[in-house]
Amino acid sequence: xxxxLLKEEQRQKLDQSDDILFYAEPRFVHxxxxxxxxxxxxxYRERINPSSTVLDLMSSWVSHLPDDVIxxxxxxxxxxxxxxxxxxxLDSHWIQDLNLDQCIPIKDEYIDTTLIVAGWQYLxxxxxxxxxxxxxxxxxxxxxxxxSNRMFFxxxxxxxxxxxxxxxxxxxxxxxxxxxxxxxxFIAEQTKAAGxxxxxxxQGDPFCAxxxxxxxx
Numbered sequence: 001x002x003x004x005l006l007k008e009e010q011r012q013k014l015d016q017s018d019d020i021l022f023y024a025e026p027r028f029v030h031x032x033x034x035x036x037x038x039x040x041x042x043x044y045r046e047r048i049n050p051s052s053t054v055l056d057l058m059s060s061w062v063s064h065l066p067d068d069v070i071x072x073x074x075x076x077x078x079x080x081x082x083x084x085x086x087x088x089x090l091d092s093h094w095i096q097d098l099n100l101d102q103c104i105p106i107k108d109e110y111i112d113t114t115l116i117v118a119g120w121q122y123l124x125x126x127x128x129x130x131x132x133x134x135x136x137x138x139x140x141x142x143x144x145x146x147x148s149n150r151m152f153f154x155x156x157x158x159x160x161x162x163x164x165x166x167x168x169x170x171x172x173x174x175x176x177x178x179x180x181x182x183x184x185x186f187i188a189e190q191t192k193a194a195g196x197x198x199x200x201x202x203q204g205d206p207f208c209a210x211x212x213x214x215x216x217x
Contacts, residue, residue: 002127003178006159011124015154019097019122022155023079028061028086031118032148035191035204040064040117040146043187043209047144052112055136056090058098058119063089075106102128106136114143120172121151121160130179139216143181145172148205165208172210184212 015022030037045066048054052071056063059076061083076093078084084093094105102125114133123129133143149165159171165188173184191204 002131004127005175005178006127006157010159010162011157013124013155013157019099019155020079022152026061026080026082026086028083030062031150033191033193033205035193036148036207037064039189039191039207040209041066043144043146044115045069047142047211048113053110055106055111055114055133056087057114057116057133058122059084059087059090059093059115059117061086063087063115064117065089075111077104098129099124102132104129104132104136108135109138109141111136112138112141114141116143116145118147118150120145121147121156121168124157126172126175127179130175130181134180134214137214139214142211142213143176144209144211145176146207146209148208150205165206169208169210173212176210176212180215181212182215184210186210 041064044064050069050071053073054071054075056074056076059078063074073091074089076084076087076090077096078093079095079097081095084090114137120126137143147168151160153161160168169186169188176184187207187209189207191207193204
């Protein structure tokens with residue numbers, strides 16, 4: 001039974017329509033800038049062993065994994081079939097609205113690393129999702145939750161829209177630890193814009209990540 005942390009009003013969204021409808025049309029665009037994406041790929045290179053079974057939860061047409069690293073298996077999940085089918089890093093995928101059903105159709109202790117990129121901010125029941133991820137993760141496996149300050153505002157619950165990056169880091173960490181994950185580590189960096197803008201001091205998307213490991217023997 002998941003430990004509940006959010007109040008009911010914190011789960012509410014401005015747009016209460018079916019999420020499947022909102023994501024019905026594929027979006028073959030990058031929702032985060034090049035600087036963020038490059039920092040994310042470096043993080044994956046540092047933290048994910050090539051022999052890993054990876055779950056890319058709330059994925060799209062790209063997974064941001066290093067192009068030159070082949071993992072044992074990469075499983076994708078999302079809300080748009082065309083986007084997931086176009087993601088060449090995925091060995092398999094499935095469609096599911098986690099705001100309606102939080103049960104992840106993966107057997108116990110099967111996953112080494114779960115990735116959630118710019119997706120946590122849309123979860124209305126993150127406690128149940130974190131509990132399910134703990135179940136499907138092998139001992140000493142990990143979850144990496146990465147995000148910036150961008151979002152579809154009307155689709156994000158109040159718990160996310162009311163706060164800034166620092167509070168978002170604490171919120172994600174608190175939900176994970178409440179469900180039994182080990183003490184998370186934080187990354188909070190200001191990236192540098194690509195190209196000429198970066199040379200003259202231009203900033204890219206802020207990079208935030210919460211990394212937590214499942215306790216093991």
